[in-house]
Amino acid sequence: MxxxxxxxxxxxxxxxxxxxxxxxxxxxxxxxxxxxxxxxxxxxxxxxxxxxxxxxxxxxxxxxxxxxxxxxxQPNPDNIYYLDRSKFGADTPAKVGSIIAFTQPDGTELPGLVREVAGDSVTVDFNHPLAxxxxxxxxxxxxxxx
Missing domain, CATH: 3.10.50.40 (Chitinase A; domain 3)
Structure with missing residues (x-):
């Protein structure tokens, strides 16, 4: 063989x-x-x-x-989003370090890492964690x- x-x-x-x-x-x-x-x-x-x-x-x-x-x-700055805190709830709190799955318009889920919470603004990074x-x-x- x-x-x-x-x-x-x-x-x-x-x-x-x-x-x-x-x-x-x-x-x-x-x-x-x-x-x-x-x-x-x-x-x-x-x-x-x-x-x-x-x-x-x-x-x-x-x-x-x-x-x-x-x-x-490399991390892409276009993959960092600023979302309104109202988009987060009790089941998905906006806590720094949390990884949250966000449903895309096509139904697929994309994990995002909460980098910062400031007032009503939540910074979410959708880059690969090893980028x-x-x-x-x-x-x-x-x-x-x-």
Whole structure:
């Protein structure tokens, strides 16, 4: 049986960890021992994360250091909104540090982080929590199907 190499259309089962500069884990599939499953090109990972996987084989482990632009991007000031405090209620209080899911016009939910509460104005950041941060992306390839 030939070794399966990850290509642009592969189905990949893998464990991953995303670590911050200080070495702390931001995310890891190993915590609950539930590997991730990915169809390359399906949009669930950014192009840069997918490029890290191309060419790896079943059984391989690798670590990649990614700049913010190659990982979760830089924070976009257009993703910071100032909302009226009246939009928040008892079930979703406007508290700094709270992550609240906001329903978009198309029905999808988008998580926002409450950054500041000043008077009747609530600042909500819809950038990815890891935006602007360099990360280390560690992968263990468990299975590749082409």
């Amino acid at each position: 030939s070794e399966q190499v990850i290509g642009p259309k592969s189905e990949v089962v893998f464990h991953f960890s995303i670590k911050l500069e200080d070495g702390s884990a931001a995310d890891s599939t190993k915590v609950h021992n539930k590997p991730a499953k990915l169809f390359m090109g399906d949009g669930s990972l950014t192009d840069n994360f997918e490029k890290c996987l191309l060419g790896l084989k079943t059984g391989q482990s690798k670590s990649f250091d990614l700049r913010p632009e190659d990982a979760f991007g 602007g941060q360099p990360v280390t992306f560690e992968v263990d390839i468990l299975e590749v199907k082409n």
